[in-house]
Amino acid sequence: MTFSVTASFILGPMPQTVLVIGAGISGLAAALRLSSGANVSKVILLEASGHIGGWLQTTRTQEGAIFEHGPRGVRPAGIVGRNTLQMVSDLGLDSDVLPVTYRDVASKNRYLFVGGKLCKLPSSFMSAFVTRPPFTQPIISSLLREPFIRRGTHQDESVHSFVTRRFGKELAEIAIDSLCRGIFAGDSRELSVRSCFPLLFQAERTFGSVLIGMIAGGGGASKGPRFTSRLIGRAKEERWAQWSLKQGMQTLPEAMQQELRSRRVEIHRNSPVHRLQRTSDGGWEVQFDGGTLKVGHIFSSVPAKVLSGMLPPSCAALCESLRKIGSVSVTVVNLEYEGLVLPVTGFGHLVPSGESSEILGVVYDSCSFPQQDRAGPPTTRLTVMMGGSWFQEAFGDPETVAQDDLLQRATQAVQNHLGITQKPLKTIIKVQKDCIPQYTLGHSKHLDTIFGYIDDRQLPLSLIGASYRGVSVNDCIHEAQRAVDRLRG
Template identity: 35%
Template sequence: MTVLVLGGGVSGLSTAYYLTKQIPFSSISLWEASQRTGGWIKSQKNEKGIIFEQAARTLRPRSEAGANTLNLIEELQLSNDICPIYSNSAAAKNRLIFVKGKLHALPSSPISLFKKTSPFSKPLIASFLKEFSVPSKRIKDEPIYDFMKRRFGIEVADYLMSPLICGICAGNAKEISVYFLLGKLFEYEQTYGSITKGLIFNMLAKKTELPKSSLLSKMRQEKWSVYSFHSGLETLPKKIHKVIESKGVEMSLNTKCTKIEFNKKELIIHNQKNTVRKKHLFSTILSEQLAVLVRDEHPKLSTLLEKIQSVNVAIVNLHFRGTLIKDPGFGFLVPPQENLPILGVIYDSCCFEQKGDTVLTVMMGGHWFKKYFSNFTNDQQFYEIALNHVKRILNITESPLSYKVTILEKCIPQYTVGHRKTIEQIEDYVRKAELPLSLCGMSYNGVGVNDVILAAKNL
């Protein structure tokens, strides 16, 4: 069987990796339009050896998807390269939001739920207890903001959910589907009438066994919160690339697909250099990009794929001399109602030691990129905006030793209301048309690194 994997991000690399395990004697090719694999995961060292992460930087080990990634890491013999953040560390416990000109620590333990902490007007436990008696609303889907406001009140929606969505997908909680992050809780409400009742029934139900591995056991024993690698998160895609290449996967960089034709049970796939015939295509590129490639023969499929739009994010890495963060933590997020051009700031050097210096990452734009940056023409403008806000919010007076600005264009798909239905329609079309096409990647069933790796395995 001859197959082609389209896209060399972590999703495409993982798809090729799992294909080599399932169909080891097949001819597998991978095309990547850029000069490197790894996609948005990029760990770059500056001249002083400081790591600048230009997108994703840590992985969560818990959940089925997290356990699957740990198994993959073990298979790749990368266990000794892991650098964990433990649950009792400041970086794990101290997560903040910037509201009304001040930084506020979010509740981080069961005890803190019973205390009134700013900016909340009452202890969070009050909102959770009230949820039990809130009437349910029978609907198919709704914005995650509306769901949280209905079930827990406006403060939880404004100060917990909205900044969280900014941090995860740079999106607007008032547009993102509840299924993006809280699908299970939404289904509890629809099935049992309340989230609380659903959680009780779930606790009594038989639990799904997570795949066992020594690394998973070590994670639980040592109580990891999140983790990365000593040389940055790009360690993972680099190793997958090396392994699949050693297994015979034909890697073609700087190879951009320009058109896809479906000829009965095979495909004719064009790039800027030549044309190939394949039995099956695994597309891991953004749905918007795939839509253009299939538009001529399958305009209806193209229209469905175009519904899943992505946003631009600006990343500004800042490196300062010495230790400047007075209250160590993971970082802070900014709720949209603050009307600031930054989404949040990650305290990289509080998470992982950076030679005694301070390293910060400022996230900007996302859903609001055009609103704030439509007239920007150079990196210096993004740098100045980021630095001004960091200095003001964190009371930093020093200038950075170095910095890097990265504009990630169309980097995070937005799972807006109706996303699940769109995915079902896409899958239904592919199935009925009997297309030799499989879809994977962040456009469909999860934007996180763990999500796309597990999706690749399942595919």
């Protein structure tokens, strides 16, 4: 079967067909943006699996409980946060939003598991002046010293090295180590501060101090595009810390898919792309499960390494750079217990690598979103995150790891950390293979090489997705939209 469309690859007055590879949140966002323009005659979306939404995956049980196997909440802060809320409104999901405010216990109470016990993190200005485990001195002492630390001279630096240099070893090895495991499931000694926390890196470069840079940059929050969503006003007025959707985060890609279908965007599931070849008219020939497709421009939202296996031999140098962007696998174990069994309330707790390499943290889902508990007598939903950069050494190959072993380790962690000994009512185990890209040292140079190659050769190819400039839902949506806008000029 062959689809053939004759078209120029340069967006402009000539109508063309554009292909989006991958129907995760980035691919869906790009397809929505493309389908709203007048200079694209056709948008086609190919997804290798049978699932739309990438890592946004939700299980809805008959009892009414909601279990997330990927992102479970989105921050409304900044331009990227407001941008996502605008899209949520445009999709008609305002009444589906579940906010968590900064006044809620899930925002105020966050913990670390250190020394065999839960330690509450400082959550107020005054608490920064008090010495509390697991720290041996008040947090404020590290903050007050930071402006007097000499500016770094390296073009890139590990997150661990950066924080150690500016805030001290204790914060680096406990708090920041845990944070990197919670966000990236990665090792702070390997991750790049320039790429993972660009605001911190730029603050030091510009102001010589992270603290001064953050204070000076506080006034820039109002800059950027104008938004019309009433949700954005609510989020600001009610001081939202994060939000989800009543029927889970998968509601978002489902609404996006429905909107795309109303715009006559072709969506093909179970259609993996095998090979991309350049055509004589400057476009692409795409070989996939379903036939051959000729298009003018491609948006790739698949992981960088996956794309490297699709490109032709003539792009060997590009493929080599793409393969340098690695990723890690994470096991997500959802547990539901009878009754209110948590010894504390809050968002959850993270575990520094020095305490346990295999357990990244535990999220107290019922505290953040009790509306998503099952109907009837009270229950407690938890999610245990395991693996990441330590997956191989802890569990072996993600393809062959035993489900029983994963469940046993997750329930043992819940018992050790939270004292919950009863058998769970329900368990769901997901091994999310290669789900989080790792922005290791030199990531920014890899991006310069990759995007420089595409620009120099004027390839009709746009790269979007978590492999490049942000792993959060907000980042993926924003970068996908920007890529479409750049192509349109």
